[in-house]
Amino acid sequence: xxxxxxxxxxxxPVAEVRGQVAEARPSGISLLSQRTLLGLALxxxxxxSGRFLVDPFWTSSPTRILGKLAEWTANxxxxxxxxxxxxxxxxxxxxxxVAGVCAGxxxxxxxxxxxxxEPYLMALFALPKVALAPxxxxxxxxxxxxxxxxxxxxxxxxxxxxxxxxxxxxxxNLVNIVRLMGASERQIIAKIVIPSAGAxxxxxxxxxxxxxxxxxxxxxxxASNKGLGYLTEFYAGMFDTDGVYAAxxxxxxxxxxxxxxxxxxxQRALRWR
Amino acid sequence: xxxxxxxxxxxxxxxxQREGTEVPAxxxxxxxxxxxxxxxxxxxxxxxxxxxxxLTAGFLASSAGAVFYRGxxxxxxxxxxxxxxQEDNLLPWRRVAGNIxxxxxxxxAADQARRVADYIKxxxxxxxxxxxxxxxxxxxxxxxxxxxxxxxxxETLLMDEPFGSLxxxxxxxxxxxxxxxLDLSIRKTLVFVTHDLGEAVALGDRVVVFTGRPGxxxxxxxxxxxxxxxxxxxxxxxxxxxxxxxxWRALEEEVYKGEAL
Ligand SMILES: Nc1ncnc2c1ncn2[C@@H]1O[C@H](COP(=O)(O)OP(=O)(O)OP(=O)(O)O)[C@@H](O)[C@H]1O
Ligand SMILES: [Mg+2]
Numbered sequence: 342x343x344x345x346x347x348x349x350x351x352x353x354p355v356a357e358v359r360g361q362v363a364e365a366r367p368s369g370i371s372l373l374s375q376r377t378l379l380g381l382a383l384x385x386x387x388x389x390s391g392r393f394l395v396d397p398f399w400t401s402s403p404t405r406i407l408g409k410l411a412e413w414t415a416n417x418x419x420x421x422x423x424x425x426x427x428x429x430x431x432x433x434x435x436x437x438x439v440a441g442v443c444a445g446x447x448x449x450x451x452x453x454x455x456x457x458x459e460p461y462l463m464a465l466f467a468l469p470k471v472a473l474a475p476x477x478x479x480x481x482x483x484x485x486x487x488x489x490x491x492x493x494x495x496x497x498x499x500x501x502x503x504x505x506x507x508x509x510x511x512x513x514n515l516v517n518i519v520r521l522m523g524a525s526e527r528q529i530i531a532k533i534v535i536p537s538a539g540a541x542x543x544x545x546x547x548x549x550x551x552x553x554x555x556x557x558x559x560x561x562x563x564a565s566n567k568g569l570g571y572l573t574e575f576y577a578g579m580f581d582t583d584g585v586y587a588a589x590x591x592x593x594x595x596x597x598x599x600x601x602x603x604x605x606x607x608q609r610a611l612r613w614r
Numbered sequence: 615x616x617x618x619x620x621x622x623x624x625x626x627x628x629x630x631q632r633e634g635t636e637v638p639a640x641x642x643x644x645x646x647x648x649x650x651x652x653x654x655x656x657x658x659x660x661x662x663x664x665x666x667x668x669l670t671a672g673f674l675a676s677s678a679g680a681v682f683y684r685g686x687x688x689x690x691x692x693x694x695x696x697x698x699x700q701e702d703n704l705l706p707w708r709r710v711a712g713n714i715x716x717x718x719x720x721x722x723a724a725d726q727a728r729r730v731a732d733y734i735k736x737x738x739x740x741x742x743x744x745x746x747x748x749x750x751x752x753x754x755x756x757x758x759x760x761x762x763x764x765x766x767x768x769e770t771l772l773m774d775e776p777f778g779s780l781x782x783x784x785x786x787x788x789x790x791x792x793x794x795x796l797d798l799s800i801r802k803t804l805v806f807v808t809h810d811l812g813e814a815v816a817l818g819d820r821v822v823v824f825t826g827r828p829g830x831x832x833x834x835x836x837x838x839x840x841x842x843x844x845x846x847x848x849x850x851x852x853x854x855x856x857x858x859x860x861x862w863r864a865l866e867e868e869v870y871k872g873e874a875l
Contacts, residue, residue: 517673518703520691522717522766532716536707613707613746 401586409587423591425568429485429557433492434549441497442542445504449538450530455505466502470495471559478564488560488568495556499549500542507541508534543610547603554596569595618685619646620770620803621670625679627828628665638828639665642679645822645831652796652804654814656861657824657832658868663807664700666829667772670805671697696768698776700807702759704747710734710758711743717766733761736791738784752779760788764795770803771796777813789817789845797842811865815857816845823864826871833864 384403391402413419448455481487515533561570569592576584623645630637640662647653655663668674669681672692681688704713718726737757777785796802814821823833838853848854
């Protein structure tokens with residue numbers, strides 16, 4: 342199960358592959374410039390096909406997308422919708438993450454409670470959370486609250502299970518060693534359990550960032566009047582593919598930025614691994 | 615009034631349960647450790663030396679018999695001992711200085727930074743304060759664990775092969791430092807496990823030889839060398855050689871028995 346994978350496994354192979362690529366790379370043109378060339382070639386091909394092969398009604402084109410983005414920037418709607426989605430995502434993420442980490446610690450440190458409630462949590466975990474969207478919209482309306490709730494629920498379960506696994510993974514020898522030094526229960530949690538589970542929690546955070554974006558966008562597509570998901574829905578309904586593509590580009594940029602930030606934070610925090 | 619022993623092993627046995635079968639590790643071990651003594655344990659691999667230390671620290675419960683500490687049976691973790699385990703058990707997310715500081719943080723001790731610096735110097739790790747454990751060699755990690763065990767200044771120290779992965783010269787230096795620390799307070803007690811007979815004689819007031827698994831006491835040798843000692847010089851004394859030879863004969867039989875199995 343991907344969600345419960347050990348944090349180390351998610352990372353190390355990537356680093357190895359990168360090392361090999363770096364060695365195998367021919368001298369001369371750098372990887373960065375090769376990548377830039379490839380990107381430009383793809384954009385050119387897209388632009389050319391829009392002009393000579395396919396009607397841009399279906400596939401739009403880079404220049405038309407840029408035009409749309411410029412138009413949205415000028416009339417202020419770009420940042421308005423972007424911030425709505427970011428806000429839903431971040432608020433939902435914070436609420437879900439705090440609740441998930443707390444619940445994970447609670448059950449991780451209390452084996453009896455965990456045994457009692459685990460089957461029910463498992464059943465809820467198995468439920469595809471996006472199926473809750475219509476219900477949440479019914480309860481909370483089409484505003485940002487229903488999206489925040491959906492994101493929070495998705496993130497809650499991801500972080501709950503990672504925190505639980507992290508707390509259970511704590512090396513009992515380390516706990517014994519600090520207990521021998523006279524540590525209280527509180528000191529054990531602060532000095533051993535939290536830092537050691539921290540790696541799992543960070544992995545949970547990394548996994549749940551893209552999921553929280555998915556949650557926000559799906560919520561918006563189902564019912565809303567603002568946000569990037571709403572934009573794709575709205576322009577598709579108008580048969581305006583330029584608008585749809587422009588909204589998708591914004592979503593992609595948002596996801597990439599979030600991923601880079603997350604990767605940086607994780608790398609810094611897990612230097613000891 | 616003569617004080618009782620600091621630690622008393624009273625017909626102590628430990629059997630591990632493993633997938634339905636029983637693995638006897640220690641059988642009927644009875645032994646007294648006096649306050650201020652350096653007691654060294656030697657014996658074939660797997661004879662239960664680490665198990666004995668784990669029982670003394672309260673990490674394990676005995677199967678039969680008991681360990682008494684100052685006359686009280688040990689139940690749960692024994693916070694009066696400091697324990698340098700066979701694995702270094704460092705906190706991987708803490709740097710060298712942070713690992714050594716850990717006991718001081720827990721005790722909320724004064725003057726932590728200066729004391730950490732002193733102990734880093736003692737174990738020859740200056741310049742590595744900001745390294746993570748994974749960035750150190752096995753011998754360096756052992757020295758961090760040694761500093762961490764010593765800095766908390768417990769009345770009794772348990773050490774499980776602390777110098778096993780050091781080169782011969784550094785080992786002598788570390789043995790000397792350890793003796794210096796112990797001689798600073800005459801009441802400090804040390805129970806020390808090693809595979810190195812020379813080290814056993816150089817450090818120990820008494821050396822206990824265990825049989826192969828399940829471990830029983832095979833022989834106890836008193837080392838008639840006064841303390842404080844200089845580990846560089848004791849090696850050339852006649853007493854050292856005699857005790858060494860007697861220990862070797864006792865251990866030799868057990869080692870060959872183990873091979874015959
Ligand atoms: N947790 C455990 N479960 C099952 N068996 C164990 C466990 N711990 C130790 N044993 C067994 O008990 C015996 C004694 O182990 P112990 O670690 O005390 O040996 P040792 O004398 O310290 O050996 P070495 O010199 O190699 O460190 C071994 O045969 C080992 O297999
Ligand atoms: Mg051992």
